[in-house]
Amino acid sequence: MYRLLVVDDEPIIVDGLIDLFSDPAHEPELELYWAYSAADALACLNATRIDIVLTDIEMPEMNGLALQKEINARWPRCKVIFLTGYNDFNYIQVSSRSGATDYVLKTEGDAQIVAAVKRAAAGLDEELAVRQLVRKAESQLSLALPLMQREFGLELLKGAEPAADPAAAGRTLKELNIPLAAGEPLYMIMGRIDSWRAEMSQSDKMLLMYAVHNIAEEYLSDSFRMFHIKYGQDRFVWLLQAKDGGAGAEDGTAGAAASAANPLRRLNGYLELAQSACTQYLRVPCSFVLVSEPFGWRQIAHKFDTLSFLFARGLGTRQEILLSDQQLVDAFREQHDGRVKMRSLQLLDEYLDKGQKAEFFELYRQFMELVEGESVSKTGVAVEIFYSMVSMFITYINRWGLMKTVTDRFNLNQLFNIGEHATWRETTARFEGLANLLFEETASENEKQTNDVIWKVQDYIRDNLGGDLSLTKLAELVYLSPSYLSKLYKQETGQSLKDSIIDARVQKAKELLLQREMKIHKIGRAVGFESAAYFTRCFKKMTQLSPQEFRDGKRVAAEALE
Incomplete structure (x- = not known):
């Protein structure tokens, strides 16, 4: 409109x-x-x-x-x-x-x-038109590209999987100008700036971070394609692929590891040079941890967790370390299922917040099945999952102001105390009941807020038929944009705002037409029609009668009853 x-x-x-x-x-x-x-x-x-x-x-x-x-x-x-x-x-x-x-x-x-x-x-x-918007977007793509690349990289580290179709995944990488091939195995290096010089500003730190990346690229670019992901104040990840194709299956088999020995040796050698150059030329000590075998795209989050775990161990507190994940693979593997899939909690929180009930419960059941057996508190994974879920629910309850509603239905001390749960199955069922309640209450609250907007608009229309009923005025009344109010009203009532206003004006005109002392053109003005002709046209469209015919017909009917 x-x-x-x-x-x-x-x-x-x-x-x-x-x-x-x-x-x-x-x-x-x-x-x-x-x-x-x-x-x-x-x-x-x-x-x-x-x-x-x-x-x-x-x-x-x-x-x-x-x-x-x-x-x-x-x-x-x-x-x-x-x-x-x-x-x-x-x-x-x-x-x-x-x-x-x-x-x-x-x-x-x-x-x-x-x-x-x-x-x-x-x-x-x-x-x-879309084609013009697309052209404008394309002209600005070069400015937005670094941010888009970083967002894509961070999603991979969080566990997002590339498109199942290699061709589609390849197109995404090409659009983002990421120099990796969708179907080839990867290597990962995690880097850390061990310490910054005291006088450095935030911009200086960012420049040095990219300088470290450039030094590494200088050494590695002859043998590897690289994609840089900055994910913290002093941390970064490089995803690499051997330019000679390396070797490796999607899941990183033993054969793949054997045939990839040369690329890994080259990686170690180049990282030693890069580490030394950073110290010598940038005066910035750096540490690196790298994977011990090539891996597939679906394992990116797993490898990221593994390398993060290495930095969190005792060796990771030292400066200028250079490690392979082989040293702690066995220690980490036991904890991996619980740790990696804890990322599911973030998705659960998003589904809960967006009201995506089906998606929430599908992921929730998979998430809770991470705990094996019936015991609630005997494994670290169970305790971590339990209290992570408690934290998510408490945050959501407070955000929506639902504490009283929940406490009326649940004993929160019992619900959120791990010792009150005899089995993991009982824990799963109780949390599921709470999630169902939260979905019902927030859906009801959303519906109530929407209804309040519609009722407020309709009340204002009824009380101000002869006044300003422009879309702008009505939108200001309910603090929405005009376009959104128009869509919301049509979606909730099945009738456009314009038709609703005309309908209300005609209904009021019917009442006034029964009052014989008021002239028809004044009635049209009184209910907000700009001209007598427009009033007649709208009235006839809704009633199949002109205002005069309606008045005369009612008068004849009344006289007949007398």
Whole structure:
């Protein structure tokens, strides 16, 4: 829906045009505004966005050309159509140079005016067309690319899997300008800046982080393709692939490890050089931990956890370490299932927050099955999962203000005390019951908030039929954007706001028509119709009777009953 402002110092022309464009069958659908002077038009333009202005070019105090400059200053995308009684070529030239969309003579009739407005609306449609938005996005892609690459990398470290189709995964990597191949095995190096010089600013630290990456790339680029992911103040990850293809299956088999021995030896040797260069030239001590075998894309999060675990161990507190994950693979493997899949908790939190019930429970059941056996508190994984779930639920309950609702249904001390649960199956069932309650309550709250908005709008319409019922005014009333309110209202009621307003006005007009002392044209004005003709047209469309026929019919029916 576009907003049309009609401006003319002759009220009869303004009223006639408003009546013309008020026809419910008119395409495109318009929200109408009108002004009887340039000053009134400026007040309207200051109050709300206007998409199309149909204005007289000759007006006292400020003519159409001057008004157009003011329009362009406020709403540069607004289309201006000049309406005049003078077929003056100079006017046409000046208005065109100023950016006018169209020029229509008043003598050309309604059809030409309607056509000009339709052309203006079509121009707005074209400007908003997807192909233009895509072109603009492409022109800015180079600026956004580093951020997009980092977001993609962080998602991989969190456990996101690449597209199942290698071709689709390859297209994503190509679009993001990431120099890796979707079907080939990977190597991972985790790096850490061990300490910063005291005088360094935040920008200095960022520059040095990239300098470390550049030094490593200088040594490694002959043999490896690299993708750099910065994930902390002093941490980063490099994903690499051997340029000679290395070798390896998707799951990193023993054969793959054997054939990849040379790339791994090269990695170790180059990292020693990079570590030494960072200390010598940048005066920044760095530590590196690398994988001991190639692996598939689906194992990125697993390998990330493994290397993070190495940095968290005692050796990781020293400076300028250079380790392989082989030293702690066995110690880490026992803990891996519980630790890696703890990332599922973040997804559970997102599903709960977004009201995605089916997705939540599908992941929830997989998550809770990480604990083997019936015991609740005998394994570290069970205790970690239990209290992580408790933390997630408590945060959500407080965010939505649902503490009283939950305590009325659950004994929270019992629910959130691990010692109160005899078996893991009981724990799973109790948390599932709580999650169901939270989904029900938040869905009910969302529905209540939506209903409150609809009722408030409907009450205001009923109480202000003769006043300002523009979409802008109604949106301000409920603190929503006009476009969102329009969509929400149609979605919840099945009727557009415009039709709802007309319906309310006609219903009120029916009541007033039964009062014999009030004239029909005054009734139309009283309920908000801009002209008698528009009132008659809308009334007849809804009742199949003109206002006069409705009044006469009711009067005859009443007299017959007497």
